[in-house]
């Protein structure tokens with residue numbers, strides 16, 4: 635088997651105030667997987683994602699990253715856009731922050747911004763300001779900003795939690811299409827059993843804080859579409875995750 639893209643080897647996190655957010659977690663994420671971290675509020679999902687991203691460091695154990703993880707983008711829970719800047723300018727931000735050799739020319743940057751906006755369905759909104767957009771559109775801008783640097787790995791922290799179901803489902807579909815087209819490796823944090831089943835090739839169930847991995851469940855379903863959402867197969871996966879979550883809660 636190919637080396638994992640991301641690896642947690644007994645990685646734990648205790649914060650300086652004494653909070654043990656994450657118990658030792660051991661987990662490999664392979665290339666092209668769509669892995670969801672599912673667990674109750676406060677169980678350390680964000681903490682684990684930040685460890686994978688290198689935004690934080692484990693207090694015990696280690697985090698491993700394959701070469702693909704050199705091209706990694708992180709999508710936060712809130713879109714975190716600059717309110718005074720146009721959509722295009724917000725999406726261009728990663729380029730503006732990147733100085734020195736290897737910096738792309740202006741024309742190439744523009745081409746990539748346009749392509750990223752088109753990919754998330756916002757080709758017509760390059761000149762709009764964030765306050766002129768709906769919540770779902772703002773989240774699309776945030777995703778375009780993550781895609782503009784052509785990542786191999788996308789880490790997403792409950793990106794659609796604040797959206798209504800219809801918008802959320804549409805974004806789920808668009809995310810799956812992008813992930814497939816660009817062969818992304820995705821780690822996705824969610825509270826939602828249904829979202830986890832719909833999106834994932836594998837779901838990691840976590841216990842309440844301090845978070846541990848209590849189940850690792852492959853979602854073997856080749857087609858993800860509206861029919862899948864209402865299929866008996868979908869219901870079976872959801873029931874399985876529900877039972878695992880309940881068990882993790884009691885353990």
Ligand SMILES: Nc1ncnc2c1ncn2[C@@H]1O[C@H](COP(=O)(O)OP(=O)(O)OP(=O)(O)O)[C@@H](O)[C@H]1O
Nearest residue numbers: 649651653655674675676677678679680681682843
């Ligand atoms: N910097 C910090 N210092 C101290 N405690 C922290 C810090 N960051 C997070 N925590 C605590 O660690 C625990 C895990 O937090 P984390 O954000 O990883 O949970 P989560 O599973 O992502 O929760 P949610 O689903 O609600 O976003 C929580 O109890 C939180 O209060």
